[in-house]
Amino acid sequence: MKKDHRPYFVKKLYLDFQEFYVKHFLEPQFESLGTGFTFIKPWNVEIFGSPILLGDHANVIATSDKKIRLTIWSDSDEKGAIKIGNCCLLCPGVRISSAEEIVVGDNCMIANGTYITDSDWHGIYNRVVPIGNTGKVTLEENVWVGDSSIICKGVTISKNSIIGAGSVVVNDIPPNSIAVGNPAVVVKKLDEEKEFTTRSHWYADPKALSKEIDMIDRDMLKNNTLLEWIKTLIIPKKGN
Template sequence: MTKDHRPYVVKKAYLKFQKFYARHFLRPQMDHLGPGFTFMRPWHVELFGAPIRLGAYATVIATPDKKVRFSVWPAEAGKGHITIGDYGLICPGVRISSAEGITIADNCMIANGAYITDSDWHGIYNRLSFGKARAVTMERNVWIGDSAIVCKGVTIGENSIVGAGAIVVDSVPANCVVVGNPARVVKNLDPNETFTTRAEFFSDPARLARDFMAWEQAMLRGNTLFGWLRHLLFPTRGD
């Protein structure tokens, strides 16, 4: 489909249903879900275990073929958690699995298909054990690239970027770009530069909501219920 043929009233009802679904089915499974959250296709978000915490203005995007999965399997009593700060972005296919503890600070972005884990999940010799688990920490404004893997015991410093497909097995300093397997620093960022974070995007939530509403209305202007149903049942080239 190259165009959204839904009338605005249908699109608005769909967005309200997504919000209702997240509140009714996902929020009760979390220890904390901050205000201003957005879940796109929340029925494709899978939660297992506790505690799982998401901060304010979290954006979680899931698709039928790329579910988002947050799983806590404690290695021992009192261990294991997933804690994500404010303004986080979780893209389709992201998996986060914790046995010890995974802490992700504010303004972090995790791209399509990334995997973050704090455990091996099996011992080298004892394949029935959980293996060794060591906490993972991502500091503020970290960007994890498409299909990257972040392994146990890693700390990723503030503002740093993990390139697409990288496998991170050692800690990453602040203000750098790492790529490869195993990931290595290929570029240092200027810490004196101003970083524009996702917090800026949400600095005026009321205005942002109005802007999105105006944009949706403009994009869907002229769409009718009959036209939408016709395109659903009898799509033509260019739909």
């Protein structure tokens, strides 16, 4: 698709339906779901187990070929939890699996295909009994996890740190660091004197932000008509 041919009202109806889907089908599966969320294609989000908590102003983007899966499976009713803070971004293909506890702080960004787990899921020698060794995983505030990374059990990634694409994190990462590789090691330190602009800053005035995005949609789609949109669906041309 070279451009969005939908008229504004069609896109608005689609966005309203996505919000309805989240409230009707997904919200009951969360222990807590914050306000101001944005889910893209929420029918590709799978929730299993409890408690799973997602904070305010979450951005959750899923696709049919890369579903988002938040899963709790534990051998104890008192273990297993996924707690995701405010203003976090979950991209397509993210999987978070907990048998102990996984905590994601505010303003974290988790890129496409990332896997976060707090368990081995089988014993090293006894591979019949599930779960295996576990250890709490913590992503502190404003952590950015790159594409297709794996975060393993017992790890803490401290605030503001960045995990490079494809990394496997098996040890703690200190604050204000860039870590890459398998296993991930720190390759650079961030300048702690510089101020970070976080997703919380973006959501400082949610109503104004929503209005701005709506105005952009109106402007981008203002010349689109229902008939022309239908034509692009039924008889697509190279220029479409």
